[in-house]
Amino acid sequence: MMNFNxxxxxxxxxxxxPVCNTMYDxxxxxxxxxxxQHVLTYIQCSHCGSALLSVLSMxxxxxxxxxxxxxxxSDEVTQFGQRAVVNNNDVLTLHQSLEDDAFKIx
Numbered sequence: 001m002m003n004f005n006x007x008x009x010x011x012x013x014x015x016x017x018p019v020c021n022t023m024y025d026x027x028x029x030x031x032x033x034x035x036x037q038h039v040l041t042y043i044q045c046s047h048c049g050s051a052l053l054s055v056l057s058m059x060x061x062x063x064x065x066x067x068x069x070x071x072x073x074s075d076e077v078t079q080f081g082q083r084a085v086v087n088n089n090d091v092l093t094l095h096q097s098l099e100d101d102a103f104k105i106x
Contacts, residue, residue, distance in 0.1 A: 018069055022047035030074055033081065040081075042074045053077060
């Protein structure tokens with residue numbers, strides 16, 4: 001497991017919201033999940049309410065980050081991670097349901 005402490009390391013975060021450019025309150029920075037050399041993080045802007053969901057990955061070449069602006073809460077992100085994976089049978093069942101007359105619009 002990676003020892004990730006963003007507040008007491010040499011890691012420098014861009015502390016501004018990409019939507020409104022307001023400085024983040026970094027005390028609200030959350031680590032939602034950790035696996036292998038990857039960390040899922042979340043921070044919400046106190047000004048505009050948008051949130052940034054990021055995956056931080058350690059590699060031999062250094063730290064890489066990929067971010068996504070979202071309107072999800074941290075609880076919603078966590079709930080999505082706990083859902084079952086959609087498999088082939090689920091897709092086929094949905095397709096068949098959409099083909100049934102009961103789901104067709106007259």
